[in-house]
Amino acid sequence: xxxxxxxxxxxxxxxxxxxxxxxxxxxxxxxxxxxxxxxxxxxxxxxxxxxxxxxxxxxxxxxxxxxxxxxxxxxxxxxxxxxxxxxxxxxxxxxxxxxxxxxxxxxxxxxxxxxxxxxxxxxxxxxxxxxxxxxxxxxxxxxxxxxxxxxxxxxxxxxxxxxxxxxxxxxxxxxxxxxxxxxxxxxxxxxxxxxxx
Amino acid sequence: xxxxxxxxxxxxxxxxxxxxxxxxxxxxxxxxxxxxxxxxxxxxxxxxxxxxxxxxxxxxxxxxxxxxxxxxxxxxxxxxxxxxxxxxxxxxxxxxxxxxxxxxxxxxxxxxxxxxxxxxxxxxxxxxxxxxxxxxxxxxxxxxxxxxxxxxxxxxxxxxxxxxxxxxxxxxxxxxxxxxxxxxxxxxxxxxxxxxx
Numbered sequence: 001x002x003x004x005x006x007x008x009x010x011x012x013x014x015x016x017x018x019x020x021x022x023x024x025x026x027x028x029x030x031x032x033x034x035x036x037x038x039x040x041x042x043x044x045x046x047x048x049x050x051x052x053x054x055x056x057x058x059x060x061x062x063x064x065x066x067x068x069x070x071x072x073x074x075x076x077x078x079x080x081x082x083x084x085x086x087x088x089x090x091x092x093x094x095x096x097x098x099x100x101x102x103x104x105x106x107x108x109x110x111x112x113x114x115x116x117x118x119x120x121x122x123x124x125x126x127x128x129x130x131x132x133x134x135x136x137x138x139x140x141x142x143x144x145x146x147x148x149x150x151x152x153x154x155x156x157x158x159x160x161x162x163x164x165x166x167x168x169x170x171x172x173x174x175x176x177x178x179x180x181x182x183x184x185x186x187x188x189x190x191x192x193x194x195x196x197x
Numbered sequence: 198x199x200x201x202x203x204x205x206x207x208x209x210x211x212x213x214x215x216x217x218x219x220x221x222x223x224x225x226x227x228x229x230x231x232x233x234x235x236x237x238x239x240x241x242x243x244x245x246x247x248x249x250x251x252x253x254x255x256x257x258x259x260x261x262x263x264x265x266x267x268x269x270x271x272x273x274x275x276x277x278x279x280x281x282x283x284x285x286x287x288x289x290x291x292x293x294x295x296x297x298x299x300x301x302x303x304x305x306x307x308x309x310x311x312x313x314x315x316x317x318x319x320x321x322x323x324x325x326x327x328x329x330x331x332x333x334x335x336x337x338x339x340x341x342x343x344x345x346x347x348x349x350x351x352x353x354x355x356x357x358x359x360x361x362x363x364x365x366x367x368x369x370x371x372x373x374x375x376x377x378x379x380x381x382x383x384x385x386x387x388x389x390x391x392x393x394x
Binding site for chain 1: 240259
């Protein structure tokens with residue numbers, strides 16, 4: 001409905017995840033009214049991501065060098081490995097400041113309905129890393145949903161015979177939450193996972 | 198928390214309206230995994246909008262030439278003028294296919310709380326157009342909220358003495374809506390604006 005360039009931009013923005021036609025239009029008009037330098041910076045950032053960012057050859061986290069920042073950091077313990085689905089999970093765990101080991105990014109979770117099996121994930125690469133013998137403990141930090149649980153169960157079965165300690169992140173009530181609003185599965189897990197005080 | 202380029206992109210995306218930190222991260226990872234050609238097209242569309250799009254010198258709609266598509270279209274009636282707040286309102290009205298006249302885009306609405314008075318809008322430009330004598334009817338299609346109503350009332354007072362017919366878009370129940378869910382002001386307007394059948 002708009003003329004050329006602005007409709008092109010609305011169309012392109014509408015292809016992004018979570019951006020509907022109304023948001024695309026809103027963003028396009030924002031761009032139209034913003035400072036040319038700001039728009040230039042955004043366009044540049046988009047292109048630089050494609051040029052510079054690749055995946056760490058060790059853990060498959062996002063990186064701008066052969067290895068990511070965490071794999072390059074010699075102060076991080078190499079004997080604990082945390083397995084996550086996506087690079088954003090690495091960031092979420094790093095934010096807690098609780099973990100000083102290294103990561104392994106699977107690139108997804110097992111999902112038979114969508115035809116994603118272990119061969120589509122970086123499971124073989126994980127086994128190679130574990131085969132090196134340096135890893136003492138493996139923390140399975142896949143998402144607490146069906147696919148994540150299936151992936152964790154699969155990996156636990158595979159890794160336990162190697163004599164490596166395998167653990168899974170605790171499920172339970174979110175801190176700051178309200179007991180009465182917790183769903184029954186979460187509340188059930190909080191019960192079965194109760195700790196002595 | 199991310200390295201260089203991807204964090205830059207998340208920061209830039211987070212400045213767009215309606216894009217929070219989580220969406221910015223989601224879009225950044227989408228960009229990272231999409232085809233370089235798609236990303237190049239989006240970056241190009243952003244920059245082209247700033248280069249090509251300007252405002253029509255007659256009606257202040259968005260345009261890629263001296264005048265917008267509607268002002269250039271000689272089949273459109275020049276004796277009915279529809280006043281709207283923003284270019285997106287032009288698109289919304291064009292979609293109805295009900296209007297064959299021309300537009301005047303004010304660039305906003307009167308809002309004393311934010312210090313926006315008639316001088317900040319294209320009111321003077323509207324009066325110049327109306328002074329030409331070709332316009333027979335003025336349709337006030339500002340938003341049906343406090344600012345839009347104030348703007349419409351102000352313009353009506355200004356234009357009526359010129360002998361031009363002034364009308365306002367009908368307020369009432371949205372088509373396909375449910376009477377019981379209508380707010381009292383809308384329902385009240387629907388009553389006062391009832392039509393003989």
